Amino acid sequence: MRILQTSANTYTSMPIVHRALLVSLTIITVGLAFFDPNEKGRYDFMDGLEVFLSSSDNPSFVLSPDSEFYDVLPYPAESEGGSPPITDFGKYEHIIQSGDTLSSVLNQYGVDLSDISKLTKNNKILSNMGIGQTLSWELDDNGGLKLLKWSVSKRETRTYELVGNQFEEVKDIIQGEWVEKTLQGEIQGSLSEAAKSIGLTKKEIAQMNRALSWQFNLKSLKKGDKLVAVVSRELIDGDLEQSQLLGVRINTDGKDYYALQAENGNFYDIKGYAPSQGFLRTPMSKSFKVSSHFNPRRLNPVTKRIAPHNGVDYAMPIGTPILAVGDGVVTHAKREGAAGNYIAIKHNGQYTTRYMHLKSLHVKPGQKVKRGQKIGLSGNTGRSTGPHLHYEIWINGKAVNPLKANLPRTESMSSSDKKAFENYVAPVKDKLIF
Structure with missing residues (x-):
């Protein structure tokens, strides 16, 4: 015991x-x-x-085969994506993971490099595979690659089949169900936040911002201003595949601003003007806080003297891309005194814009530029109290407030074109109601 x-x-x-x-x-x-x-x-x-x-x-x-340590070689283990590597004898499947390339995926399953080279020779698009997409392929009796399918999305599948000595591509596009929706709400913070809260996607919000930015300063919206948008979305198995913003209306200070998509895919205002052909409202692709407004009698924070502030200052990180607000010719691109590195662009006989305190200059005097072209990077050069962009608009030799200036836009449509436009957008316009 x-x-x-x-x-x-x-x-x-x-x-x-x-x-x-x-x-x-x-x-x-x-x-x-x-x-x-x-x-x-x-x-x-x-x-x-x-x-x-x-x-x-x-x-x-x-x-035994049912042991958790059973050696399944020569086939690789199940991928992290959860799909079995072998769907049937000679057939394989793999979900793209971070760091995967077509060559690394196929080669680890034993596909010969010569077959991979033959596949990619005339199908460079395969280098654009994305995480989460699915590849499946088949081998012949000799282990050679004979067919590969790339599931780009629920909507699109691309098949590459060996014909003769090369792989030929066939695209299969599934047409989903298009659904039109009207979404509306009120501004509580920023326009983008309000758009997101009513259900607009990132792509739709970007379309809205581009279509409206020339008409008014998007930062000037106040709590209680109204927003309504009409979108058309393609659904496949209930999931959103793609979408289009058909029209949007903003009401602020008792005034309405519209952006309506015409049959050609461009956006126009309610009178048929094309904002895409006018000036950008701001010389940046993103919104930044205004740190100092246009003020003819501003107290200079450095000299402590009353001096006109002929533009508007945007606080932003050093290195932010600065864009030309419209087509024109560069008249100045140099470093000069208090302005630091600065650029001046003459757009026509009336309009000139200036960009100051830049870190670097990407254009030269005499160079032609297009609307939206990157001309430099923001900085903190010259007489400056912190990283920012000083931006000016001059009309007929007089400095004007960039946030309120009447910016250039294209001429209105012809009578016949305008009638066709009005008929096309009427169904959408009728739905843009609060």
Whole structure:
């Protein structure tokens, strides 16, 4: 009894790993005690472990196929995406993970590099595979690649089949169900936040901002201003595949601003003007806080003297891309005194814009630029109290407030074009109601 007690105490004091090993050895010893050497064949005495007797009666151990350690080589293990690597004999499937390339995926499954090269030779688009997309492929009886399918999205599948000595591409596009929706709400913070809260996607918000930015300063919207938009969305199996912003209306200070998509895909205001052809309202692709407004009698924070502030200052990180607000010719691109690195662009006989305190200049005097072209990077050069862009608009030789200036826009449509436009957008306009 004392021996049993001592053994029990010794066992419980052992580390868990040692206890597990002792139990395993005990089970094997008991199993061998009942082993009959006269019987040839296989004996199962542990789940997933099988004993085979060789011709020399020396037992050797292998793992059964249902063991978690069973070696499935030469096939690779299941991918992290959760899809089985083999869907049928000679057929494979892989979900693209971060860092995957077509070559690395196919090569790890044993596809010969010469087949991969043949596939990509005339199909460079395969380098654009994205995370989460699915690849599936088939091999012939000799292990050569004969077909590959790239599931780009629920809507699109591209198949590459070996014909002769090259792979030919076939696109399969599924047409989903297009649904039109009207979304509306009120401004509580920024326009983008309000648009997101009523259900607009990032793409639709970007379209809205571009279409409206020339008409008024999007930062000037106040709490309680109203927003309504009409969108058309393609759904496949209930999921959003793509969308279009058909029209949007903003009401602020009792005034309405419209952006309506015409049949040609461009946006126009309610009178048929094309804002895309006018000036950008701001020389940046993103919105930034106004740190100092246009003020003819501003107190200069550095000199402490009353001096006109002929533009508007936008606080922004150094290195922010600065864009030309309209087509024109660069008249100045140099470093000069308090302005630091600055650029001046003459757009026509009336309009000139200036951009100051830049970190770097990407244009030269005499160079023609297009609306939206990057001309430099913002900085903190010259007389400046912090990183920002000083931006000016001059009309007929007089500085005007960039946030309120009447910016250039194209001429109105012809009578016949305007009539066609009005008929086309009428169904959408009728839905833009609060």
